[in-house]
Amino acid sequence: MQKGSVSIAGYDLRTEPEKVRESIGIVFQELTLDRDMTVREILEYHGRLYSMPKAARQARVDELLDLVELEGKRDTLTKHLSGGMKRRLEIARGFMTRPKVLFMDEPTIGLDPQTRIRIWDYVRDINQQGTTIFLTTHMDEADQFSDEISIIDHGKIIVTGKSWELKNALGQDLIYLETSDNREAGELLKNLGSVKGIKEKTKGIVVMVNVDGTYLLPEIIDKLRSRGITIKAVNLKKPSMDDVFVHYTGKELRDTGTEKGSVVSLRTGGR
């Protein structure tokens, strides 16, 4: 820690690091499973590290193997598990000690859609049992599952809010236009009452509007045509989290590596 202070689950990281460690769980981005241990042993070891009593440990292992559907793999060495099973085991491990706060780094990266859906099911289950979950993930997943989303760019939180709050900041609808004179078109539309803002793109402009775009669009088209501007292409859509991300970081998604910009989504323990 370079500067500032960190407080997790009510404990200060600087003065009570042990208490903080007891309160948190971590699921790392890369797989961190010992190849030569069985599924049960992985969980057992984790529980022992956190001084869980034996009976509690055993009950918890049964419960979690049931949750992540690895009951049949109890005594299988982790090296014989598929990628999705390993990930599920890691998530089970992260939840082994019922941490107050669980950190997950890209829990669904590189997984097939089915496994991804199941993992989100577990995460939701865990969350409903009262664990706050911090995770980094793709925009669409953050949108779907989070209570609160923060966008981080170059290590700084740029914006935090609920999914709909972040999207509303961009307007109700986004209208994309390619015209014979984008600059002129932008100038014209900027002054319309229902237009929130204009963004220039490589080949066109995006008009962020406060009203239902389906009704505003004919008006826009008429206005541009009356000034002799030809419209080459039109697209209307609701803002997505991708748009929110681009809006706040000023980067196209395809250009951004994880270190440049990522989304942290937060689920408060919901009950």
Next chain:
Amino acid sequence: MHTGFLTIYWRDMLKFVRSRPLLFASLVQPALWLAFFGIAMSSNFDRLTATLPATPGIRNVGYLTFIGAGIIAMTTLFTSLFGGTVLLFDKHWGLMRETLSSPIPRIHIIIGIGLSGMTKSFIQAAVIMVFGLLLGVQFFEGYTLAQILVSLLGIMLFIGAFSLGFLFLSSAIAITMESPEGMQAVTTLLTMPFFFTSNALYPANSFPPVLRAMSTLNPLTHLVTGIRYFSIGSNFSSIGVRYTYTQGEVLVSFLFLLAFAGIMFLIARWRFSKVTVT
């Protein structure tokens, strides 16, 4: 009391028993040393020293018996010095992060690895002793059962203290190093001076002064002294050299090993305090 070290111990022993090639090699290798090197050398030494007049009234032991103790000591050195490698692999594969981010105090990792390495050394020493007795190593000659038990306890104490010292050293190196190859190179380099400046394979009293001084400061020499005292006796001769050990000398050797282990523990604790989870 926090029993985190038992968790570390449990995992390491679990992996040791599970890894069949490792288990097999670590048990067979010292036996092979004794079988090949021991028998080859002892047939030479015993022929060369056959003409030397035996000191009357003193037990003369063959070379195989003489280096039996040396091979137990050598095996303990090698096993312990490489024992920390598991930590390097854990670090390398990211497995260490789980342990480091858990509430377990870091010294428990050092102690756990120390104890599991010590257990492995005990197992190996037992294998060598049994195998040695079959090959004709004359340990515990003329001892009563009670004396044998006391001697075994003494040997275990010496091996225990020695192996802890080197496991702490090994753990300190492992947690500091970046690559398994580097660790291999450093530990292999370290085995040389320890092994060859000791009295494990040959008498140290005819060494030149510098080597003799090194031998005196070498924990391996003190381990060999302890094992010979308990397994052969306090007054014997071998390959024409007479050995006498007083209880005081043996105690000093043991204290030396304890002090060595203590210093190595402090070094390991310091190295572990520098580790961060990334």
